[in-house]
Amino acid sequence: MNFFDLKRLVAILGLIPMAVLALDGEVIMIKGAANPAAMPCITCHGADGKGTPSAGFPRLAGHPAEYLAKQLRDFKAGTRQNLIMQPIATALTDEEINDVAKAYAARPKVNVTPSKMRPVEGTGAWLALRGSWSRNIPECTLCHGPDGVGISGVFPPLAGQSAMYLEAQLRAWKGTPASTAKTGKVKAVAPTRRNDPNGLMQHIARDLTDAEIKLVAEYFEGLGESAEPFNESQHRLR
Ligand code: HEC
Ligand code: HEC
Structure with missing residues (x-):
């Protein structure tokens, strides 16, 4: 019997309050x-769950439990490949995945001060807020919510993440297409992230140039984090 089974047994017997169980x-x-093998998450994702931006370790605090649990299952299944996270996710049981996802979701959600600036064409802000419809690229905020704070359990927040992390994800979906490989004299690399419903992100990442990926990632990092707690009414679709 391991520590966790023991804890549960003790709780069932009523020796410690049930509330302690919720802390799993x-x-x-x-x-x-x-x-x-499932090392403490705080080592990389920070004591506050806001990640380690300089190392590209993402923020998990305040992300929807549904999204976080899906990512852990996707690492386990290999539809999202990453040398660090795959062994960790594989070492978590389904119950542990749900518990840790819920615990992160209970942390404060990222908030940003809504910008009143009009975006300028050709910038990261333009892609984020207007998209490039002539190339079938919708504005990111259509799915990721006004100011990139996320919508429901399916569309994660982009605000609060480092440009390094966001860029890495877009590149993971894009891979190195054969056309780029030919002109750049580099090897074609298959995408390492293939877990998006209906290929929504795959399509967008493929159509963005490398320069645009960098610009839009920098835009979302630049939104920073407001000291005010998250307030839904501040973030309405415009
Ligand atoms: C040694 C460092 C390290 C540890 C420890 C670690 N992670 Fe991660 N985590 C990462 C890295 C790096 C990524 C980004 C992976 C990628 O690029 O796909 C990540 C990504 C994630 C994501 C995806 C986030 C998103 O926005 O899509 C989840 C969920 C996650 N980790 C959960 C956990 C949990 C839960 C634990 C503890 C059981 C944990 N991690 C421990 C380094 C770590
Ligand atoms: C049609 C809806 C849609 C649009 C538009 C969209 N996304 Fe996404 N995006 C998604 C979905 C769904 C996911 C989550 C996929 C998954 O389950 O892993 C996602 C995930 C992401 C992630 C990974 C976040 C993380 O925590 O790992 C990044 C980065 C991202 N999108 C960037 C963008 C950018 C930049 C744009 C605009 C150029 C954009 N998205 C537009 C649907 C969309």
Whole structure:
């Protein structure tokens, strides 16, 4: 019997309050899961869950539980490939995935101060807020919410993430297409992230140039984080 089973048994017997059980997700964050291969999440994702921007480790705090749990299952299934996260996700049980996802979702959600600036064509802001419809690229905020704060459990927040992380994800969906490989004299590389419903992001990432990927990633990083707590009414679709 491991520590977690023991804890549950003790709780069932009524020796510790049931409320402690709800903290399982928090325990995983700080101490890791029952299988030691699932290391403490805080090592990389930060004590506050806001990630380590300089290393490209993403923010998890305040992200929807549904989205986080899906990503962990996708790492496990290999539809999202990453050398660091795949062994960690594989070491988590389904129950642990749900618990740790719920615990991160309970942390404060990222908030940004809505910008009143009109975007200028050719900038990252233009792509984020207007898109490039002539190339079938919708504005990012259509799905990722006004100011990139996310919508429902399906469309994650982009605000609060580092440009390094956002760029890496767009490149993971894009891979190195054969056409670029030919002109750039580099090897064609297959996409390492193939977990998006209906290929929504794959299509967008493929149609963005490398320069545009960088600009739009920098735009979302540049939104920063407001000190005010998240307030839904500040972020309405315009
Ligand atoms: C050694 C560093 C490290 C540790 C420890 C770690 N992570 Fe990660 N995590 C990463 C990196 C790097 C990525 C980005 C992977 C990529 O580029 O696809 C990531 C991405 C994620 C994502 C996807 C986030 C998103 O916005 O799509 C989730 C969810 C996640 N980690 C959960 C966890 C959980 C839960 C734990 C603890 C059980 C954990 N991580 C421990 C480094 C780590
Ligand atoms: C039609 C809807 C749609 C549009 C428009 C869209 N996205 Fe997404 N995006 C998604 C979905 C769905 C996901 C989550 C995929 C998954 O489950 O892994 C996602 C995920 C992402 C992620 C990964 C976030 C993370 O935490 O790992 C990035 C980065 C991203 N989108 C960037 C963009 C950018 C930049 C634009 C605009 C150029 C954009 N998206 C427009 C639907 C969309």
